[in-house]
Amino acid sequence: MGNEQNVVEVMGIDAGGTMTDTFFVRADGEFVVGKAQSNPSNEAQAVIESSIDALKLWDRDIDQVYPELVTSVYSGTAMLNRVVQRKGMRVGLIVNRGMEDFHRMGRGIQCYLGYSLEDRLHLNTHRYDEPLVPAERTVGVTERVDSQGDVVIPMREAEAFEAAEKLLAQDVEAIAICFLHSHKNGKHERRVVEICREVLAKHGKNVPVFASVDYYPTRKESHRSNTTILEAYAAEPSRKTLHGLSETMRQQGGKFDLRVMASHGGTISWKAKELARTLVSGPIGGVIGSKFLGEALGYDNIACSDIGGTSFDIALITKGEFAIQKDPNMARLLVSLPLVAMDSVGAGAGSFVRIDPYSQSIKLGPDSAGYRVGVCWEEGGIDTVSVSDCHVVLGYLNPDNFLGGAIKLSVERARAAIKKQIADPLGISVEKAAGGVIEILDQSLRGHLRSMINAKGYNPIDFVCFSYGGAGPVHTYGYTQGLGFKDVIIPAWAAGFSAFGCATAEFEYRYDKSVDIAVPPSASDAVKQASCVTLQEAWGELAEKVIEEFRINGFAPEDVLLKPGFTMQYLGQLNDLEIDSPLSAVASVADWERIVETFDETYARVYARAARSPELGFGVTGAIMRGIVATKKPRVPEEEDCGPTPPAHASIGERPFYQQGRWKTAKLYHMEALKAGNVINGPAVIESPATTLVVPDGWSTRLDTHRLFHLREL
Ligand code: AMP
Ligand code: MG
Numbered sequence: 001m002g003n004e005q006n007v008v009e010v011m012g013i014d015a016g017g018t019m020t021d022t023f024f025v026r027a028d029g030e031f032v033v034g035k036a037q038s039n040p041s042n043e044a045q046a047v048i049e050s051s052i053d054a055l056k057l058w059d060r061d062i063d064q065v066y067p068e069l070v071t072s073v074y075s076g077t078a079m080l081n082r083v084v085q086r087k088g089m090r091v092g093l094i095v096n097r098g099m100e101d102f103h104r105m106g107r108g109i110q111c112y113l114g115y116s117l118e119d120r121l122h123l124n125t126h127r128y129d130e131p132l133v134p135a136e137r138t139v140g141v142t143e144r145v146d147s148q149g150d151v152v153i154p155m156r157e158a159e160a161f162e163a164a165e166k167l168l169a170q171d172v173e174a175i176a177i178c179f180l181h182s183h184k185n186g187k188h189e190r191r192v193v194e195i196c197r198e199v200l201a202k203h204g205k206n207v208p209v210f211a212s213v214d215y216y217p218t219r220k221e222s223h224r225s226n227t228t229i230l231e232a233y234a235a236e237p238s239r240k241t242l243h244g245l246s247e248t249m250r251q252q253g254g255k256f257d258l259r260v261m262a263s264h265g266g267t268i269s270w271k272a273k274e275l276a277r278t279l280v281s282g283p284i285g286g287v288i289g290s291k292f293l294g295e296a297l298g299y300d301n302i303a304c305s306d307i308g309g310t311s312f313d314i315a316l317i318t319k320g321e322f323a324i325q326k327d328p329n330m331a332r333l334l335v336s337l338p339l340v341a342m343d344s345v346g347a348g349a350g351s352f353v354r355i356d357p358y359s360q361s362i363k364l365g366p367d368s369a370g371y372r373v374g375v376c377w378e379e380g381g382i383d384t385v386s387v388s389d390c391h392v393v394l395g396y397l398n399p400d401n402f403l404g405g406a407i408k409l410s411v412e413r414a415r416a417a418i419k420k421q422i423a424d425p426l427g428i429s430v431e432k433a434a435g436g437v438i439e440i441l442d443q444s445l446r447g448h449l450r451s452m453i454n455a456k457g458y459n460p461i462d463f464v465c466f467s468y469g470g471a472g473p474v475h476t477y478g479y480t481q482g483l484g485f486k487d488v489i490i491p492a493w494a495a496g497f498s499a500f501g502c503a504t505a506e507f508e509y510r511y512d513k514s515v516d517i518a519v520p521p522s523a524s525d526a527v528k529q530a531s532c533v534t535l536q537e538a539w540g541e542l543a544e545k546v547i548e549e550f551r552i553n554g555f556a557p558e559d560v561l562l563k564p565g566f567t568m569q570y571l572g573q574l575n576d577l578e579i580d581s582p583l584s585a586v587a588s589v590a591d592w593e594r595i596v597e598t599f600d601e602t603y604a605r606v607y608a609r610a611a612r613s614p615e616l617g618f619g620v621t622g623a624i625m626r627g628i629v630a631t632k633k634p635r636v637p638e639e640e641d642c643g644p645t646p647p648a649h650a651s652i653g654e655r656p657f658y659q660q661g662r663w664k665t666a667k668l669y670h671m672e673a674l675k676a677g678n679v680i681n682g683p684a685v686i687e688s689p690a691t692t693l694v695v696p697d698g699w700s701t702r703l704d705t706h707r708l709f710h711l712r713e714l
Helices: 043-058 062-068 078-084 117-121 157-169 187-203 221-251 282-297 387-393 411-426 430-455 472-480 494-504 525-552 589-606
Strands: 008-015 019-026 031-037 071-076 091-096 138-141 151-153 174-177 209-211 258-261 267-269 302-307 312-318 343-345 351-355 362-368 464-468 487-491 507-519 561-570 577-580 618-629 651-659 662-670 679-681 684-687 692-695 699-703 708-713
Touching: 008 043, 008 062, 008 282, 008 494, 019 043, 019 494, 031 043, 031 494, 043 062, 043 221, 071 221, 071 282, 071 494, 078 221, 091 157, 091 221, 138 157, 157 187, 174 187, 174 221, 187 209, 209 221, 221 258, 258 282, 267 507, 267 525, 282 302, 282 312, 282 464, 282 494, 302 430, 302 472, 312 430, 343 430, 351 387, 351 411, 362 430, 387 411, 387 430, 411 430, 430 472, 430 651, 464 472, 464 494, 472 487, 472 494, 472 692, 472 708, 487 494, 507 525, 525 561, 525 589, 525 618, 561 589, 577 589, 589 618, 651 684, 679 684, 692 699, 692 708
Parallel strands: 008 071, 071 258, 091 138, 091 174, 174 209, 302 464, 464 487, 662 684
Antiparallel strands: 008 019, 019 031, 258 267, 302 312, 312 343, 351 362, 487 708, 507 618, 561 577, 561 618, 651 662, 679 699, 684 692, 699 708
């Protein structure tokens, strides 16, 4: 192109359940968003289509742009779906003899994870999912390491050989090994790896072997084994998908290394050894993007909310930081992976709408039409009413502008379906039924948002709410109404916000290891010093893993910025706090005191000063190492204020719009044509190719100089 400013440098990808979004950033900070329907059977295809959709706005082709890119980050839901649908690899599992049923039984909580409160209370609703590895492919081997890491029963090698043979005879595609307390002493697990390899070689087979100590050396064998199994079960197939995507991009001239959003909020290479870390990636992009925008514009308390076709995801950023959940659950499995703390509700714009046969009330979801939109899209082949059908009937969405018009929706089909399935059985009009659906959805989202904030002891008045995802702006007014946020903000690129977030994320590995450091109040200096040695050793071990991961991508150790951290508690407490270490290395008593001081301060900030309990002594429960290398990031848009009146060409007509039981006439605007400073009063609908901002009667929105809409009730 000749013009350096126009070189496209960064690409973010969000392959969601409904849409595949791409986000491209130029050297001058300008960006475009593209959308295409997701294609679960060929993700690369959807990414290419979405890229074409984005780049046509700049009048450019992918084979021109891909070679210019320096960074591309992927997030998606494919791996999670593979687990949910139990479509992973045939894994064989080796555990302690006598513990063969542990994985199958799972933890009690796993049988009601993700349930509503009323269903949690009723035992008859509890349900155990099919185990990832069935009983016949789980084999026990005699050995025992105790909680201190001492060998109590040596491993019976003959049994290990037998186990490997037995699994191979069942044609397993991967082997996972998880012994009790192996995070304290991994000798036995590693020996079983060798034995498996020996047996594999004998049979001329090539099957990957995963020992929990080499992947997730953390306490709690349920979590550790789930995570190690996931690595074998779901991550390996994803590696193939990502490899395919990377190859496709290479064929189009791409020279960059594809990275993937990981659950801890950093991005890692698709070649990373531990890919199960990317099991949950899609919704995280939005939180990272919110943090990035917040840092740039000075918002430090943010309620992040994302609605797409399938789910509503909410997270809190307080004082500029998001929380990390240490033992979260993913796909109804407890895992030992750090996860950006988030609440997900299975309710979105594609959620199915049905009448509960017992209570005769309207029920939403939990299943959804996904990329097939609803009855309104004939080619989608859906015959159950979805929330999107209600949107089109009520004038929220423009049936001729779905994905910029690429998909034509039929208001008539939607009307007929709502009449037959919802309105007639309830004896009400179609608009009343559809309006009721929207109100139920809004109310339920509002409830979730409110309870998430209140449950953490915060008040919405101290927060701005960021609303994004294709369907976020459609419902922003509905789920924020009356909550009392300081401000409600909708980025004009809401539809591609998660992909944007991916593009803003650090290239960052994070590894965790459990440690047991206990320093009672009366501890001698020698104990404090020994504690430093233990922590430092764990950091050293983790740093090596981090550096090794970067080496795979061609970075030298000196390119990597290492950031150690730890989890700490007052001795004997059940929960611990995660803390960034104030020191890059620890050795002396003074270092130990510094660590303790940082913990004390953090504790006082998170809880209350009076709740501190130094008289109990201190315990360090985990070592954390993060490594970062610098990458190119997008810039926040900066435009000139053009005053409150929208330009004439931004106005694109009127449409009947049903809200609060009445038809009104909404003024329509073209989102991209609006200028900074413009104010729009409701009833109005601001349309964009992939999202729609609804401004009801009595509400007003203003576009600021960073292309952020601020929405408020007048
Ligand atoms: P997402 O899953 O984040 O891509 O959001 C998809 C949702 O965005 C759809 O289900 C629609 O409800 C909503 N949406 C709003 N406006 C549009 C539009 N113009 N085209 C496509 N989807 C839209
Ligand atoms: Mg989305």
